[in-house]
Amino acid sequence: MADCTDERDDTTEPLQLSYYCVLAKDKSPLQVKTLLELTAQQLETDKETKKRLPFRFVAVIDESGSMESTINDESLIDKMKVFAELLVKSFQEDDLLGIVGFDSEIRIILPITKMDKDGKANAAKRIENIRAWSRTNLSDGIISGVELFKDSDQESHFRNGIIVFTDGVANEGICDADGIVAAFNAAKEASFSSSVSLPISTFTIGGYRPDLLYEISQRLGSDSFFWINDFDNFEADMMIPVYLRETSLVTDILVNLRAINGVTLDIDQMKSSRMVDPPDGTSDCVSIAYYFHDISADMFKHIPCYLNIPDDYEDALGDKGIMEVHITYRDFNNIERESNAVIALKLITLADLKKDKCRKEKRSEGTREEPTAGDKREKNDQVIMKKESSSEEGRTVDGSNTSQVTGEATSLDKRNEGIVDDEARDGKNSDEDKRIEDQTKKTTTTIENGQSQKGDASQQAITEEEESIKTSGSTQEVKDVNGEEGRKGSEQTEGEGREMSGQEDAENPKLRSSAQAERDLENMSLKANTTCNEDELAVTSSLQAPDEYIPTEMELQTIAYMSPSVASELDEVTRAERTIAKIAQEECRTMTVGAINISADFIEANEFEESKTTINETKNSINQTKTHVNTILSEEAVVVLTQYADSMIGHLDVCFELVDNPNPVMWQKMKAMASSIANESPTSGKIFHGEDRPFAPPAMKTEMQKYKKIVQDTKAKQAAKKKKEEPVRPKSHAVAPVTKKTAQPVRPKTANKPKSPETVKKLFKEAKGGTKAVTTRTFKNTYFTLSERLVAGRTGKKSLEPVKDLIIKHGGTPVPFIQNSILVCTKEEFEKKTAKVRDAKANKTPIVFEEFIYDSIKAKKMLDIEDYRFW
Known part of the structure; x- marks a missing residue:
């Protein structure tokens, strides 16, 4: 991808980068809230012929004694056998699979094996050897899983992954997250000849608090923390990481950010588990990096950034760049690619954009609706017929005054068009507005002075005409006259009208009477237009100037813009409003994740009231954000933001209910919710209220149904096989001798x-x-x-x-x-x-x-x- 400011065909790049920026001029310190959005797009030309890279997965399965416990008459160890068989059946012949079992010791159940026909047959036999033994040495199980990769082909390219399942707390080996993460990274470096993407996905079940497993999942994987609470066919849910790897279009995504031109990054607000080597003890720096293992089709990853800009940014920065973005990644075919962008600072406020849009719309509307001369004449004739019963005095207005008024109207029309053109070009209106107001007073005075020189009858008619003009809004039209030039043009037109009238009267009485008749008709039309009902108005665009947009204080202080390539078909106002809504959505998401994690930590300390208080305060903050932002958004943007904010509040309501009615699994459920929202990744089972799997790609539901069908078929075959292997009781003529057992004493009640x-x-x-x-x-x-x-x-x-x-x-x-x-x-x-x-x-x-x-x-x-x- 080229620089975001360049014109390009985005469909040629598998990784799309978009950004959204908002600056509030009245905030201190000044910060540009920037949201980076990463998404992957599959090339249309390759959809039919493209074949994914082969898998190389290792399943790490708990074989401790607790795995003998049952769920719906199925032991956990038997369910793990079904999951292992599901992996084997789902893999293609070029894929590689290994299985590690762990209890107090480590067993290599299946070394890295190619899943061709022979490999699958061998794997099926070895899966039968999975057993429940003693204690839980989680760390050795994970490290052995990593080390298994070094025995495989290092020259070829694979989609790698580790899936870990345990039902209990680690009680042997390394039992802290820092130690396991360090050991994992060391084993990974020793097992691979080069740096590769090796995401780890952890699954757990049970009523204990899996703090260790949660930390591992957040620091070593790009998926959610998978906690199982839906026991029906959860073996299929354990295939979610496999699906995400299979549909990933880009991998090994490293996003490097660098603030430029005196701008700094507020790291305190930007920290996340995806940050590479986060700096310690500083809130301001100029560079940082984020890492993602992969991005699947139709999924998004967001990075919120907070850029501190100098107070004199208008002079110091102007439209200069404020941050550089450099991204390296591998595409679907494992080809290395890179993408670069420079985010510039824009200084146009939302008020400026809305005022400009209003002028353009009014000008366009006036051009479309301007009537032709024939339309005017036909409308005037209709008005004359309706006014035949009116008094003779109302139909005879002095010709010279008519010339003055019509001349003023013509001049105003021309001047107004010039004003619109000028203001659309430079966007500066303050001086023009002042001159317009001054000119309005001058023009009104000129008209009144000219009217004072007429006879009594004419004076009365003009006075009525003035009152009618004022009440119909014509004074607003006159107000738009700009500068001294408009007044001079009006006076010149008036003079020319008088001179021509005098010449015609002197040369030919017939012409004089004919001209007078035409002027009378014009006077009648003008008066009718200022006094008749709305359905009788002969509206002309020359008497209507565009209405000025009156911005709110918030619109005057808000600057919002997005990537030039995003939604380029929309007008700038709509693009700015979408940006504001996007930033607000991200703030709601961040607040929700933080509140759920803090609330869960309070639960761990048995501080339930503090947990509920945190949830309620966050709900109020989200509502305030929604209300505040919606005051400047159009209806469409309001609906989008409201729906998203309400969904976050709904998640918090679920957490509040958990805290209000304590149960053994509330900590796990809340952590699974927070992880899913933070990583924008689907969950295992139904964690969220009213939603099956938020953040799940649309196609995943269909694939999950296929997995469930395989699970059901596998269980049916296992049940039939078990029934067939049960010993058959001999027939009555060959009854085996029965050893008489000594009766056991019954314990009294x-x-x-x-x-x-x-x-x-x-x-x-x-x-x-x-x-x-x-x-x-x-x-x-x-x-x-x-x-x-x-x-x-x-x-x-x-x-x-x-x-x-x-x-x-x-x-x-x-x-x-x-x-x-x-x-x-x-x-x-x-x-x-x-x-x-x-x-x-x-x-x-x-x-x-x-x-x-x-x-x-x-x-x-x-x-x-x-x-x-x-x-």
């Missing part, structure tokens, strides 16, 4: 009650004392949620170890939220119906009293929870 506090303390001490001798992991692969009292510490004054630590020592995993877990609580908390008890009942989570933990440890095995459930 009275045992299904909490024990006394003294017994609890005794059991706790026995369990604690027996920990050293334990050789089995009693609670292996089991998640426990502890009640508030048990989380707070010990069960009694003499207890030396929290229940939480006791569970961990015996192989269990305490989790903060109730989902796919067992709630352990005291009798008092159960009877008080605490929040966790209510959540457990709502989610049909088992609720047991704490003796279950001690009895199981003592028995060195997990006992039947049914014997320890509360009533």
